[in-house]
Amino acid sequence: MSVAPAFNFTVAVNINEVPPVFTIYDDKHHVTNKPIQVTQPNTTITYQLIDNTDELVFVDPLINHDPHHDLTYNIADDGQTITFTDSDADNETICMQLQVIQSTTPAKIYTSPDPQIRNRKES
Numbered sequence: 001m002s003v004a005p006a007f008n009f010t011v012a013v014n015i016n017e018v019p020p021v022f023t024i025y026d027d028k029h030h031v032t033n034k035p036i037q038v039t040q041p042n043t044t045i046t047y048q049l050i051d052n053t054d055e056l057v058f059v060d061p062l063i064n065h066d067p068h069h070d071l072t073y074n075i076a077d078d079g080q081t082i083t084f085t086d087s088d089a090d091n092e093t094i095c096m097q098l099q100v101i102q103s104t105t106p107a108k109i110y111t112s113p114d115p116q117i118r119n120r121k122e123s
Helices: none
Strands: 006-014 021-025 036-038 043-049 056-064 071-075 081-086 092-102 105-111 116-119
Touching: 036 043, 043 056, 056 071, 056 081, 056 105, 081 092
Parallel strands: 006 043, 036 116
Antiparallel strands: 006 021, 043 081, 056 092, 071 081, 092 105, 092 116
């Protein structure tokens, strides 16, 4: 049995822009906004906040088009990292939006554009 793939991203969030700008970097520190293609069960997708001078922390993301709950997530205790696990059980395109708050003003939620996760069976 092969080891499930892991996708690792870092995220810089500029809340001084309207709307806020979420810049997502791949593991080579290149800006990316491409959908993630999942082809194996239990694939992990991790986002870690960087350049975080606004005391931002991850909160529950918005997840749509996932009727069978293939996508689960866990937020680290310090709120700096969110890790998704995708069961890849169904052939679907899941819409997921990251959300952050400032730990000093938790009433305001900042929501990212829609990084998509595409579940496709391995060919």
